[in-house]
Amino acid sequence: xxxxxxxxxxxxxxxxxxxxxxxxxxxxxxxxxxxxxxxxxxxxxxxxxxxxxxxxxxxxxxxxxxxxxxxxxxxxxxxxxxxxxxx
Amino acid sequence: xxxxxxxxxxxxxxxxxxxxxxxxxxxxxxxxxxxxxxxxxxxxxxxxxxxxxxxxxxxxxxxxxxxxxxxxxxxxxxxxxxxxxxxxxxxxxxxxxxxxxxxxxxxxxxxxxxxxxxxxxxxxxxxxxxxxxxxxxxxxxxxxxxxxxxxxxxxxxxxxxxxxxxxxxxxxxxxxxxxxxx
Ligand SMILES: [Zn+2]
Numbered sequence: 001x002x003x004x005x006x007x008x009x010x011x012x013x014x015x016x017x018x019x020x021x022x023x024x025x026x027x028x029x030x031x032x033x034x035x036x037x038x039x040x041x042x043x044x045x046x047x048x049x050x051x052x053x054x055x056x057x058x059x060x061x062x063x064x065x066x067x068x069x070x071x072x073x074x075x076x077x078x079x080x081x082x083x084x085x086x087x
Numbered sequence: 088x089x090x091x092x093x094x095x096x097x098x099x100x101x102x103x104x105x106x107x108x109x110x111x112x113x114x115x116x117x118x119x120x121x122x123x124x125x126x127x128x129x130x131x132x133x134x135x136x137x138x139x140x141x142x143x144x145x146x147x148x149x150x151x152x153x154x155x156x157x158x159x160x161x162x163x164x165x166x167x168x169x170x171x172x173x174x175x176x177x178x179x180x181x182x183x184x185x186x187x188x189x190x191x192x193x194x195x196x197x198x199x200x201x202x203x204x205x206x207x208x209x210x211x212x213x214x215x216x217x218x219x220x221x222x223x224x225x226x227x228x229x230x231x232x233x234x235x236x237x238x239x240x241x242x243x244x245x246x247x248x249x250x251x252x253x254x255x256x257x258x259x260x261x262x263x264x265x266x267x268x269x
Binding site for chain 2: 007008009011012014015058059060061062063
């Protein structure tokens with residue numbers, strides 16, 4: 001599996017560290033309801049198909065990426081810098 | 088003469104290199120001063136770097152300059168200044184960190200150099216794809232590395248200083264295994 005780093009280009013999967021669903025970029029407000037926080041910290045959809053995920057290009061440029069990966073086929077349909085996705 | 092109380096500074100690959108195996112040579116390279124440059128604003132830093140060291144700030148996956156003074160792209164929004172002591176003016180536009188003793192720096196050269204690295208590095212470093220002045224932050228075996236093509240058949244390789252022995256071991260093993268198959 002190769003991931004298209006927007007900075008480095010196509011790179012082998014072993015250069016990256018995986019951090020799961022990109023839900024972490026949608027952090028609730030500090031005073032949000034406890035149920036909202038519980039959902040953010042613990043609950044994931046876990047549906048088959050395209051999923052936005054956080055990957056860190058640890059052994060490359062060091063950037064965090066949002067990579068869209070199909071969880072059934074592993075097909076990668078896009079990647080962007082997390083700093084841009086979070087805007 | 089050094090007495091028993093005199094400490095002698097040694098290089099990261101002291102006692103490990105040089106090695107000549109098959110068509111390849113592996114030597115330790117003294118690069119002079121190493122300074123990481125993390126720009127606050129790349130355009131301003133780039134101007135200061137040109138004025139002070141006649142170097143362009145490198146684009147991702149590229150190196151600028153030559154033997155005397157180089158700037159090697161070193162990651163997201165970062166370059167490594169190789170050779171000169173950084174001009175004080177740079178500090179206005181970037182965080183400068185002295186890295187001189189932090190890296191083991193070696194040069195792998197020879198006809199089979201690309202083939203040796205092909206056994207260890209998950210990036211295509213062959214001449215067609217990776218030309219002189221190209222650089223990559225990637226892995227060499229399990230080590231995070233900076234790899235730059237400095238000449239037609241020559242690569243500059245940097246890993247953390249603490250990994251010097253592993254670096255030499257991995258490269259020498261690949262060099263031997265290629266030499267044995269020639
Ligand atoms: Zn990258």
